[in-house]
Amino acid sequence: MIKKLIPHINIVTTAMMLVLFVLNRINDTMAFLKGDEFETLLFIMIVFSLVTSLMLIAKNRQINLK
Numbered sequence: 001m002i003k004k005l006i007p008h009i010n011i012v013t014t015a016m017m018l019v020l021f022v023l024n025r026i027n028d029t030m031a032f033l034k035g036d037e038f039e040t041l042l043f044i045m046i047v048f049s050l051v052t053s054l055m056l057i058a059k060n061r062q063i064n065l066k
Contacts, residue, residue, distance in 0.1 A: 007053040007056045008053075010052070011053045013049075014053070020032045021046065
């Protein structure tokens with residue numbers, strides 16, 4: 001059960017971080033995130049987290065179909 005739940009939680013948290021990333025780009029005065037290096041690393045983390053979660057969900061579905 002937990003193997004199926006973790007990727008979905010990861011997608012939700014990734015979406016939340018992506019929203020904060022976009023809001024920070026649009027409105028700098030809110031200062032959700034500070035520093036260009038942090039934003040670059042955060043964007044990389046978001047991309048890899050989303051790709052990993054989607055791959056794990058696909059793998060779990062293939063195992064369940066067999």
